[in-house]
Amino acid sequence: xxxxxxxxxxxxxxxxxxxxxxxxxxxxxxxxxxxxxxxxxxxxxxxxxxxxxxxxxxxxxxxxxxxxxxxxxxxxxxxxxxxxxxxxxxxxxxxxxxxxxxxxxxxxxxxxxxxxxxxxxxxxxxxxxxxxxxxxxxxxxxxxxxxxxxxxxxxxxxxxxxxxxxxxxxxxxxxxxxxxxxxxxxxxxxxxxxxxxxxxxxxxxxxxxxxxxxxxxxxxxxxxxxxxxxxxxxxxxxxxxxxxxxxxxxxxxxxxxxxxxxxxxxxxxxxxxxxxxxxxxxxxxxxxxxxxxxxxxxxxxxxxxxxxxxxxxxxxxxxxxxxxxxxxxxxxxxxxxxxxxxxxxxxxxxxxxxxxxxxxxxxxxxxxxxxxxxxxxxxxxxxxxxxxxxxxxxxxxxxxxxxxxxxxxxxxxxxxxxxxxxxxxxxxxxxxxxxxxxxxxx
Amino acid sequence: xxxxxxxxxxxxxxxxxxxxxxxxxxxxxxxxxxxxxxxxxxxxxxxxxxxxxxxxxxxxxxxxxxxxxxxxxxxxxxxxxxxxxxxxxxxxxxxxxxxxxxxxxxxxxxxxxxxxxxxxxxxxxxxxxxxxxxxxxxxxxxxxxxxxxxxxxxxxxxxxxxxxxxxxxxxxxxxxxxxxxxxxxxxxxxxxxxxxxxxxxxxxxxxxxxxxxxxxxxxxxxxxxxxxxxxxxxxxxxxxxxxxxxxxxxxxxxxxxxxxxxxxxxxxxxxxxxxxxxxxxxxxxxxxxxxxxxxxxxxxxxxxxxxxxxxxxxxxxxxxxxxxxxxxxxxxxxxxxxxxxxxxxxxxxxxxxxxxxxxxxxxxxxxxxxxxxxxxxxxxxxxxxxxxxxxxxxxxxxx
Numbered sequence: 014x015x016x017x018x019x020x021x022x023x024x025x026x027x028x029x030x031x032x033x034x035x036x037x038x039x040x041x042x043x044x045x046x047x048x049x050x051x052x053x054x055x056x057x058x059x060x061x062x063x064x065x066x067x068x069x070x071x072x073x074x075x076x077x078x079x080x081x082x083x084x085x086x087x088x089x090x091x092x093x094x095x096x097x098x099x100x101x102x103x104x105x106x107x108x109x110x111x112x113x114x115x116x117x118x119x120x121x122x123x124x125x126x127x128x129x130x131x132x133x134x135x136x137x138x139x140x141x142x143x144x145x146x147x148x149x150x151x152x153x154x155x156x157x158x159x160x161x162x163x164x165x166x167x168x169x170x171x172x173x174x175x176x177x178x179x180x181x182x183x184x185x186x187x188x189x190x191x192x193x194x195x196x197x198x199x200x201x202x203x204x205x206x207x208x209x210x211x212x213x214x215x216x217x218x219x220x221x222x223x224x225x226x227x228x229x230x231x232x233x234x235x236x237x238x239x240x241x242x243x244x245x246x247x248x249x250x251x252x253x254x255x256x257x258x259x260x261x262x263x264x265x266x267x268x269x270x271x272x273x274x275x276x277x278x279x280x281x282x283x284x285x286x287x288x289x290x291x292x293x294x295x296x297x298x299x300x301x302x303x304x305x306x307x308x309x310x311x312x313x314x315x316x317x318x319x320x321x322x323x324x325x326x327x328x329x330x331x332x333x334x335x336x337x338x339x340x341x342x343x344x345x346x347x348x349x350x351x352x353x354x355x356x357x358x359x360x361x362x363x364x365x366x367x368x369x370x371x372x373x374x375x376x377x378x379x380x381x382x383x384x385x386x387x388x389x390x391x392x393x394x395x396x397x398x399x400x401x402x403x404x405x406x407x408x409x410x411x412x413x414x415x416x417x418x419x420x421x422x423x424x425x426x427x428x429x430x431x432x433x434x435x436x437x438x439x440x441x442x443x444x445x446x447x448x449x450x451x452x453x454x455x
Numbered sequence: 456x457x458x459x460x461x462x463x464x465x466x467x468x469x470x471x472x473x474x475x476x477x478x479x480x481x482x483x484x485x486x487x488x489x490x491x492x493x494x495x496x497x498x499x500x501x502x503x504x505x506x507x508x509x510x511x512x513x514x515x516x517x518x519x520x521x522x523x524x525x526x527x528x529x530x531x532x533x534x535x536x537x538x539x540x541x542x543x544x545x546x547x548x549x550x551x552x553x554x555x556x557x558x559x560x561x562x563x564x565x566x567x568x569x570x571x572x573x574x575x576x577x578x579x580x581x582x583x584x585x586x587x588x589x590x591x592x593x594x595x596x597x598x599x600x601x602x603x604x605x606x607x608x609x610x611x612x613x614x615x616x617x618x619x620x621x622x623x624x625x626x627x628x629x630x631x632x633x634x635x636x637x638x639x640x641x642x643x644x645x646x647x648x649x650x651x652x653x654x655x656x657x658x659x660x661x662x663x664x665x666x667x668x669x670x671x672x673x674x675x676x677x678x679x680x681x682x683x684x685x686x687x688x689x690x691x692x693x694x695x696x697x698x699x700x701x702x703x704x705x706x707x708x709x710x711x712x713x714x715x716x717x718x719x720x721x722x723x724x725x726x727x728x729x730x731x732x733x734x735x736x737x738x739x740x741x742x743x744x745x746x747x748x749x750x751x752x753x754x755x756x757x758x759x760x761x762x763x764x765x766x767x768x769x770x771x772x773x774x775x776x777x778x779x780x781x782x783x784x785x786x787x788x789x790x791x792x793x794x795x796x797x798x799x800x801x802x803x804x805x806x807x808x809x810x811x812x813x814x815x816x817x818x819x820x821x822x823x824x825x826x827x828x829x830x831x832x833x834x835x836x837x838x839x840x841x842x843x844x845x846x847x848x849x850x851x852x853x854x
Contacts, residue, residue, distance in 0.1 A: 048712045057710045064713035066756055068723075068742055073766060076782045077828035077844035078544065143619050145626035145645025145670070152583070152603045152628060173644045173671060176687060177628055180547075180587065180603070194688065197711035198725050199741040199766065238669065 049211050050420045052441045055253050069416045075201045079389035090134040094154035096164030099139040107366045113359050114367030118374035140170040151177040161377045168192040168238040178202050184392045188373035189366045192242050196418040204417040207369045212423050213336040214247035216438040223442040229259045231283035235290035236263035244289045275302045288313040296325035303329050330428045339408035340424045340435040348407040372406035526792045529839050529850035532822040536846035540572030546842030548831035550589040559586025580614025592634040601629030623657020635677035642672035647684045666703040678731025685726035717754035721745045732772035739767035761793025761810025768830050780829035798823040824848045
């Protein structure tokens with residue numbers, strides 16, 4: 014019996030050990046989250062090739078000097094910068110909201126005694142002006158001895174500011190630019206507390222192709238960096254689901270007639286339309302495409318979710334579906350208080366830029382409280398993915414990934430009875446090729 | 456019967472052992488390559504692999520020349536900080552100019568001459584105290600200084616300022632300035648620029664007239680009748696001075712979060728610096744190093760080469776050797792051998808890591824670079840100067 018027992022034992026080892034090892038590996042793989050909350054079927058080149066290097070699996074440390082610097086003892090105010098489109102830009106209404114949201118957070122902090130009795134003070138800077146103004150303005154903020162800054166909304170200005178922030182080693186919190194590439198620069202001096210267009214695109218693509226079962230999408234987008242980079246993730250995600258866009262055309266900011274573009278859209282026979290741009294132009298496009306006979310459902314980016322869009326589009330706005338980086342109607346005590354206090358302080362409702370700037374300023378204030386007045390130490394607590402991870406802001410729970418991008422929950426909205434109604438995006442479909450690419454496969 | 460069963464059992468046992476061994480070996484062989492997550496951290500890998508040595512042993516170069524091609528090896532580091540006369544500890548750049556050394560700091564331009572430091576600030580005519588880049592014209596000896604607030608020409612003891620208001624500069628934040636004959640080239644946050652010192656004419660190069668995605672530029676170098684521009688988010692822009700034509704080199708995979716194939720082109724579109732020597736273009740990124748010989752690209756990442764860190768602040772080639780300023784020390788590389796200079800924690804001593812293929816050797820050094828966050832480098836003859844996050848250091852070629 015002994016030899017048989019030995020044989021059986023060895024055979025059991027042969028079969029059990031590799032199997033358990035593999036099971037273990039599978040479990041490990043299940044736990045791994047792809048960069049940017051990307052589902053497996055959406056990983057770039059994932060169907061064909063494993064990348065030589067995934068850049069955002071690990072945190073980029075800051076190994077420079079500065080942590081040893083002693084805080085000044087003669088301060089009369091703690092200065093925080095704000096860079097935004099405050100005047101002279103089509104984005105100025107949003108810039109003003111951003112400034113007001115940050116101001117409210119600062120005023121509330123000062124009511125509680127500021128930083129160890131020293132009041133906070135905001136130093137606003139306009140990012141609109143001479144070419145590359147954002148770079149010059151960040152230098153000015155540094156000369157003013159700010160401890161950190163919030164900024165900005167426009168993609169180009171934010172990138173330019175970020176580059177200078179690295180040189181100056183100045184902590185930066187972005188609260189208004191959803192450009193996915195902004196945090197893909199490995200600069201360990203910035204966090205972003207607003208969901209980016211990658212998250213918006215994934216939610217929209219899933220909703221459009223899987224929930225609504227559309228297959229032929231035409232895109233009309235702004236001919237600027239916001240439109241180009243914003244739609245990039247949408248286009249890629251649609252393609253990876255198996256639905257290449259049937260058309261992607263552009264318009265320039267400030268245009269009022271979109272006949273040429275709409276005629277081309279009609280010829281492409283889409284079963285739905287996606288608009289990616291600012292509220293004013295997209296509302297005008299909506300009116301004109303309905304006038305020209307296009308009755309297809311319309312989807313759009315978060316910038317459509319604006320009173321300006323509702324006002325211009327009127328009844329035609331009904332049924333338009335967009336994404337939004339937060340839900341202002343949630344019954345959270347901190348959000349309810351913010352909405353009430355903001356309206357009382359500034360006379361009108363806050364928008365998405367005000368809400369995120371409020372959270373961004375509070376994050377800076379918390380970082381100062383925790384680390385003291387030392388830029389490098391403030392940076393450390395802002396970026397360690399521990400201290401402020403899961404921050405409970407008025408915009409919801411903020412979850413940072415290893416590139417310090419906010420990959421927390423985003424929302425979707427639909428215009429119903431002249432109002433934006435919010436709903437959570439349906440769970441992502443891991444479904445494989447479903448569209449035209451799959452249909453062509455043998 | 457019992458004997459037969461025992462024999463059969465024995466054979467089965469032996470067979471099973473063979474299968475077990477075979478499957479174990481096979482499993483090892485077919486095991487997937489490590490992912491970047493599974494890779495041990497750089498320090499851990501290095502300490503696992505390094506053999507120990509001393510600088511004295513290595514300074515005769517025997518140990519190095521046996522295993523590697525002769526790479527210049529520097530030591531006898533001397534460090535200068537605010538305590539020694541620098542206007543600030545944070546030094547962005549360094550440029551050797553004959554018998555003197557020019558250092559750009561966060562609080563002015565520092566000049567080291569005859570064993571003494573002298574500082575020039577805004578009061579002297581500097582455009583801004585933050586000096587990011589310095590070059591010296593071989594034709595005139597003029598010093599060109601890129602600051603956070605404009606460009607300076609320092610000539611005959613006088614500072615002349617160029618900015619967006621009085622010149623064709625695209626932006627006042629000058630990340631890099633270089634002299635190429637009579638032309639001065641700058642990389643700024645608002646585009647690249649050229650200034651013809653003979654005619655006084657400016658050229659501005661942005662996404663409107665060059666194949667850049669955006670106007671953000673960060674580095675510029677000259678070589679082989681060409682100007683190379685490190686365009687932030689746009690890879691490398693090549694400008695042929697004779698034909699005045701542009702072309703671009705971008706990461707072929709088109710994705711920011713991955714590098715699909717290391718050798719298919721520039722590692723990443725976020726480029727931070729370029730340098731050209733010996734017909735080789737070297738490109739720095741925060742994602743690794745790229746080398747281009749005019750035909751083929753080769754990429755270097757920290758997880759499978761001797762590159763100490765993918766985060767490269769600046770680089771400069773001198774003949775076949777490229778000097779890399781990383782956030783984990785100063786690195787040099789000649790295409791085969793990596794040499795890294797680091798500072799031992801809480802110590803004035805340093806260490807040198809020499810990697811050739813899979814072999815790495817650590818050599819102790821009684822002196823070290825000022826700080827491992829290295830931002831600038833320049834070499835001339837037997838001397839090297841580096842600027843760091845906390846002071847500047849001077850090293851000597853070990854013979």
